[in-house]
Amino acid sequence: MALPWDRLGGLFARYGHRVYPDWALRHLVQHLEALPPGSRVLDLGGGTGVLAGAVRSARPDLRVVVADAARGMLAHVPPGVRPVVARAEALPFEEGAFDAVVVGEALHHFAGLEAALSEIARVSREGGRLWVYEFDPRPLPGRLLALAERLAGEPARFLPPDRLADRLAALGYTVRLVVRGFRYLAYGVLSRKASGRSSPSR
Numbered sequence: 001m002a003l004p005w006d007r008l009g010g011l012f013a014r015y016g017h018r019v020y021p022d023w024a025l026r027h028l029v030q031h032l033e034a035l036p037p038g039s040r041v042l043d044l045g046g047g048t049g050v051l052a053g054a055v056r057s058a059r060p061d062l063r064v065v066v067a068d069a070a071r072g073m074l075a076h077v078p079p080g081v082r083p084v085v086a087r088a089e090a091l092p093f094e095e096g097a098f099d100a101v102v103v104g105e106a107l108h109h110f111a112g113l114e115a116a117l118s119e120i121a122r123v124s125r126e127g128g129r130l131w132v133y134e135f136d137p138r139p140l141p142g143r144l145l146a147l148a149e150r151l152a153g154e155p156a157r158f159l160p161p162d163r164l165a166d167r168l169a170a171l172g173y174t175v176r177l178v179v180r181g182f183r184y185l186a187y188g189v190l191s192r193k194a195s196g197r198s199s200p201s202r
């Protein structure tokens with residue numbers, strides 16, 4: 001990680017929610033609506049828990065974990081959310097541990113993007129939900145963002161929506177996209193049978 005995430009917790013705790021347009025947060029809440037009470041949700045690369053907080057506000061019955069590599073970000077997670085120091089590429093959770101995984105503006109920061117995607121599928125139960133908020137590196141704002149992150153020494157592994165959808169489909173997700181300018185959502189449900197996998201790979 002080239003950005004000093006451990007020192008950015010205060011900034012993200014204060015302003016992090018501004019990254020998410022209302023339509024995206026509404027979509028997140030709708031996508032998780034079908035989860036039974038007590039379901040387990042992982043906010044991966046969740047930082048200060050912006051998404052975790054939005055999920056808990058809408059559904060206080062859900063058990064939400066924020067996993068992030070930076071303790072300084074996790075120090076700010078909202079009450080009722082469990083922080084776990086972890087790298088997305090090697091998660092300390094059992095297979096099928098979660099009913100839903102959410103990843104907001106974090107996927108492109110993971111140096112081992114392929115490993116992280118496999119880990120997401122591994123820790124998701126069959127039928128588990130996935131919701132990703134990302135940026136398309138092809139429109140001008142996305143190109144500038146990718147450039148700025150590369151200059152900051154970040155992995156900047158931005159995938160266009162259709163390419164992320166293909167990667168997720170290969171893991172067994174039925175994927176749908178919502179694209180609005182350079183922002184997009186990729187969301188869906190895991191069906192390992194559809195991918196021909198009987199159990200998740202590590």
Ligand SMILES: C[S@@+](CC[C@H](N)C(=O)[O-])C[C@H]1O[C@@H](n2cnc3c(N)ncnc32)[C@H](O)[C@@H]1O
Nearest residue numbers: 005016045046047050068069070087088104109
């Ligand atoms: C732009 S912040 C987004 C945080 C949060 N999802 C939000 O929306 O506010 C990116 C986060 O990814 C985390 N991160 C970067 N590389 C990581 C990795 N390999 N594993 C886990 N977290 C990582 C950083 O520590 C940081 O908290």
